[in-house]
Amino acid sequence: MATLEIRDLHVTVEADNATKEILKGVDLTVKQGETHAIMGPNGSGKSTLAYSIAGHPKYTITQGTVTLDGEDVLEMEVDERARAGMFLAMQYPVEVPGVSVSNFLRTSATAIRGEAPKLRTWVKEVKESMAALQMDPSFAERNVNEGFSGGEKKRHEILQMELLKPKIAILDETDSGLDVDALRVVSEGVNRVRDTGEVGTLLITHYTRILRYIKPDFVHVFANGRIAESGGAELADKLESEGYEAYVKGGASE
Numbered sequence: 001m002a003t004l005e006i007r008d009l010h011v012t013v014e015a016d017n018a019t020k021e022i023l024k025g026v027d028l029t030v031k032q033g034e035t036h037a038i039m040g041p042n043g044s045g046k047s048t049l050a051y052s053i054a055g056h057p058k059y060t061i062t063q064g065t066v067t068l069d070g071e072d073v074l075e076m077e078v079d080e081r082a083r084a085g086m087f088l089a090m091q092y093p094v095e096v097p098g099v100s101v102s103n104f105l106r107t108s109a110t111a112i113r114g115e116a117p118k119l120r121t122w123v124k125e126v127k128e129s130m131a132a133l134q135m136d137p138s139f140a141e142r143n144v145n146e147g148f149s150g151g152e153k154k155r156h157e158i159l160q161m162e163l164l165k166p167k168i169a170i171l172d173e174t175d176s177g178l179d180v181d182a183l184r185v186v187s188e189g190v191n192r193v194r195d196t197g198e199v200g201t202l203l204i205t206h207y208t209r210i211l212r213y214i215k216p217d218f219v220h221v222f223a224n225g226r227i228a229e230s231g232g233a234e235l236a237d238k239l240e241s242e243g244y245e246a247y248v249k250g251g252a253s254e
């Protein structure tokens, strides 16, 4: 079973010619098969955590470790992280002009698996997954995220997750901007992957509503750059009724 271990992670960014510490000692362990929800107010550093684990160059790790089965993730290039089984669905997926969804998925799968997937089974896999996510087949020929609606971008992220079969998936606000129907379809997609027991999921969200569809094993409250409290699914209910106020007192979240 793959295990992602984050220990005492401190991260800074450069903004306005100043160095700002965003993550202030994050500790978290995610095992394959588990679902963790990270919930917190805007600006608390949730996306920074996702990007830091994924290897975004904008974020400087100043202290702490991130390992996958004991291997130092922070030493890996971004593509090595993907090959090791890490996956990030971004809060704001980027456009890739001139690259079709179909090409993008096959190139990614080839890079991650180390060989091109067999065409017959691959085409079937893609078709089935797109159908399950209620994506029109014509979508495969469109350029990645170019002109996609918010809902289409999120479906495409989950399509990647389903096809690339990561060991650890970080989903950054996959629920934001989705209407109820899209939220259900996207959540069912996440649950399909999760039900294989092969993926550890880190579900980052601001709102509790996605947790009605995707039941977390653990809920962590994120505030001021660290995990302020951890618990089970019941912690989300408490947040739903009480909000984040109790966690951000004594310092603004930004």
Ligand code: ADP
Pocket: 013, 014, 015, 022, 040, 041, 042, 043, 044, 045, 046, 047, 048, 049, 058, 254
């Ligand atoms: P969240 O995802 O919880 O809303 P973020 O991680 O996006 O929070 O942001 C946390 C803080 O770090 C914010 O104050 C934000 O302005 C700052 N920050 C994040 N990324 C950058 C960046 N690339 N450049 C400058 N500031 C950043």
Ligand code: MG
Pocket: 042, 043, 047
């Ligand atoms: Mg935000």
Ligand code: MG
Pocket: 046, 047, 048, 091, 172, 173
């Ligand atoms: Mg964010």
